[in-house]
Amino acid sequence: MSITYDLIKSTSKELYERSLKSVPEDTIEALQKSLATETNEIAKENLKMMLKSVKTAEQGGCFLCADSGIPQYLVKMGTRLSIEGDIKKAITDGFDELVKTINPPILEHVTNPLTLERSYKGKDVPIVDFDLIYDADYMELICSPKGLGSGQWADLHIFSFPPLETIEQYIMECVMRAGSQHCPPVIIGIGIGGTFDYAAKMAKEALLRPLGTQNPDPFLAQMEERLLKNVNETGIGAMGTGGDTTALAVHINYSAGHGFTPVAVCFNCWINRRMSAKVFNDGSIEYF
Amino acid sequence: MNEQNTVKLPLTKDRVRNLKIGDIVYLDGEIVITAGLPTFKRIADFIKNGEQLPIDLNNAALLHLVSYNREINGKFEILYLNPTTSTRFNDYMPTIIKTFHLCAVGGKGGLGMESVKAMREAGCVYLSFLGAGSPFLSLSIREVMSVSWNDLIAQYRLVKLRVEGLGPAIVSIDSHGNSLYENVMLNAEKNFTRIIDNLNPKIRRLEDVRLRNSP
Numbered sequence: 001m002s003i004t005y006d007l008i009k010s011t012s013k014e015l016y017e018r019s020l021k022s023v024p025e026d027t028i029e030a031l032q033k034s035l036a037t038e039t040n041e042i043a044k045e046n047l048k049m050m051l052k053s054v055k056t057a058e059q060g061g062c063f064l065c066a067d068s069g070i071p072q073y074l075v076k077m078g079t080r081l082s083i084e085g086d087i088k089k090a091i092t093d094g095f096d097e098l099v100k101t102i103n104p105p106i107l108e109h110v111t112n113p114l115t116l117e118r119s120y121k122g123k124d125v126p127i128v129d130f131d132l133i134y135d136a137d138y139m140e141l142i143c144s145p146k147g148l149g150s151g152q153w154a155d156l157h158i159f160s161f162p163p164l165e166t167i168e169q170y171i172m173e174c175v176m177r178a179g180s181q182h183c184p185p186v187i188i189g190i191g192i193g194g195t196f197d198y199a200a201k202m203a204k205e206a207l208l209r210p211l212g213t214q215n216p217d218p219f220l221a222q223m224e225e226r227l228l229k230n231v232n233e234t235g236i237g238a239m240g241t242g243g244d245t246t247a248l249a250v251h252i253n254y255s256a257g258h259g260f261t262p263v264a265v266c267f268n269c270w271i272n273r274r275m276s277a278k279v280f281n282d283g284s285i286e287y288f
Numbered sequence: 289m290n291e292q293n294t295v296k297l298p299l300t301k302d303r304v305r306n307l308k309i310g311d312i313v314y315l316d317g318e319i320v321i322t323a324g325l326p327t328f329k330r331i332a333d334f335i336k337n338g339e340q341l342p343i344d345l346n347n348a349a350l351l352h353l354v355s356y357n358r359e360i361n362g363k364f365e366i367l368y369l370n371p372t373t374s375t376r377f378n379d380y381m382p383t384i385i386k387t388f389h390l391c392a393v394g395g396k397g398g399l400g401m402e403s404v405k406a407m408r409e410a411g412c413v414y415l416s417f418l419g420a421g422s423p424f425l426s427l428s429i430r431e432v433m434s435v436s437w438n439d440l441i442a443q444y445r446l447v448k449l450r451v452e453g454l455g456p457a458i459v460s461i462d463s464h465g466n467s468l469y470e471n472v473m474l475n476a477e478k479n480f481t482r483i484i485d486n487l488n489p490k491i492r493r494l495e496d497v498r499l500r501n502s503p
Contacts, residue, residue, distance in 0.1 A: 057423040065419065148373065165487045235472065240397060242471070
C-alpha cells in the first residue's frame with residue numbers, strides 16, 4: 001500500500017487547523033505548573049487567562065490567536081515509505097483548501113517581502129523542509145506555523161572560537177532584546193555550531209522537542225537547566241509584565257563546525273504551535 | 289467578571305487619572321481598532337495634511353487589535369479579534385495620542401517612552417490584553433459601528449465597534465508616566481548584569497557581541 005496525495009493533503013490541513021485551535025498537552029501542563037508556583041499577582045492573572053483561553057478555544061472551536069502565521073512544515077520520510085503523488089503539491093493544496101474551508105476563516109498573513117503585499121499565497125509557501133527516518137514505513141508531518149509576535153525576535157550570530165560564556169551571554173542578550181514582546185512564557189530553541197543555515201535548522205528542531213524531556217547529552221542538559229534558570233531570573237514574566245516564568249523550557253542542539261561558530265536562537269510563544277502526525281504506508285494516521 | 293472593575297468608554301479624564309499600573313479592568317462602550325502599519329502611516333498623513341479621518345478619534349480608545357471583519361449583504365460583521373504587538377507603532381503613536389487626546393490605547397507589549405510622555409500629557413492609559421486571548425476577548429463584541437478604509441486588508445482597516453466586558457485588560461502604562469513594562473525591563477537589566485557576571489567573572493561584555501535593547 002502507498003500513502004496517497006489526498007491523505008497528505010488532508011493530514012497537513014488537519015494539522016494546521018489543530019495548531020490554530022489547540023495547545024499541545026505538554027505546554028498546558030507546563031503553564032499549570034508555572035501558575036502553581038508563580039508569586040507575581042499580575043503574572044498569575046495572565047497565566048489564568050492563558051488557561052481560560054485554551055479551554056474557551058477548545059469548547060468553541062475558535063482560534064487562540066488571530067495571527068495564523070506563515071505556514072511551515074517539516075516532513076520526515078521513512079526510507080521504506082511508498083508514496084503516490086507530489087508531497088509538496090499536496091501540502092500546498094492542503095493549505096489552499098484550509099483557506100477556503102476553515103471556520104472561522106483565517107486572515108491574510110503571507111507577505112511578499114519585496115513589496116509587503118499580503119495574501120493567502122506566496123512564493124515557496126507553504127515552506128516545506130524534508131528529512132529522512134531510516135528504515136521506517138511511515139512519514140512524520142510536522143506543522144509549526146510561525147506568527148509575527150514571536151517570529152520577529154529570532155536571531156543568529158556568528159562568533160569565532162567563542163568560549164561557552166560568550167555563547168550563553170549572547171543567548172541572554174537575545175532574551176533581553178525580545179523583552180516583553182514575544183508573548184512569554186516562551187519555549188527557546190537554540191542551535192550551536194555547524195554552518196549558518198544548519199544552526200538555524202537545529203534551533204528550530206530544538207523548539208519541536210516535547211517539554212519535560214531530558215536532553216540526552218548530559219552537558220547540554222546542564223546547560224539547558226542553567227539557561228532556563230537565568231532566563232527566568234530576569235523577571236520578565238508571563239506576557240512581559242513581570243513574574244517568575246519567562247520561559248517554559250530552553251532546548252539546545254549542537255553540531256561540530258569550524259572555528260566560526262553560528263549560534264541561532266528562536267522562540268515559540270506560549271501557545272507553542274507545533275502539531276505532528278505519523279502517516280503509515282497502510283494509510284493509518286497517528287497524531288502526536 | 290468583577291463588575292467593580294468595569295470602566296465605561298470613553299473614559300473621563302478623572303477616571304483616567306485614577307487608574308494606576310497593575311489595575312485590571314473590563315471595558316464597556318465604543319472602541320476603535322486596527323493592526324495595520326499602513327493604517328497608522330495613513331492616520332499620520334491625514335494629521336499632517338489637516339484632513340478629517342473617516343472615524344472621529346477625539347477622546348477615543350484606539351486599540352491595537354486585529355479583527356477578522358467582512359461585509360455580508362451590505363453589513364459588516366466581526367468574527368474575532370486579538371491584540372497585536374503595539375511597539376510596531378512606536379513611531380506614530382505619540383503624535384496620534386496628543387492630536388486626538390486619546391483616553392486609552394492598548395494591545396500587547398506596551399509602547400515606548402515617547403508614547404508614555406504623550407499619554408501623560410493627553411491623559412491616556414495603555415491597556416494590555418492577553419496575546420492569544422482571542423477566544424474570550426472576542427466574546428465581548430456587541431455591535432460593529434463602522435468599518436473604514438476598506439481598500440486595505442481586513443486587519444488593517446479602521447474598525448469602530450461596541451464591546452461589553454472586553455477584558456481582563458491590565459493597565460500597564462498610566463497617565464502619570466508610569467510604565468509596568470519599563471519597570472520590568474529596568475529590573476531585568478539589573479538581573480541581567482548579575483547573571484552575566486555569574487557566568488564567568490573574567491568575561492565582560494565583548495565588543496563583538498551585539499547588545500540591542502528591546503524597543
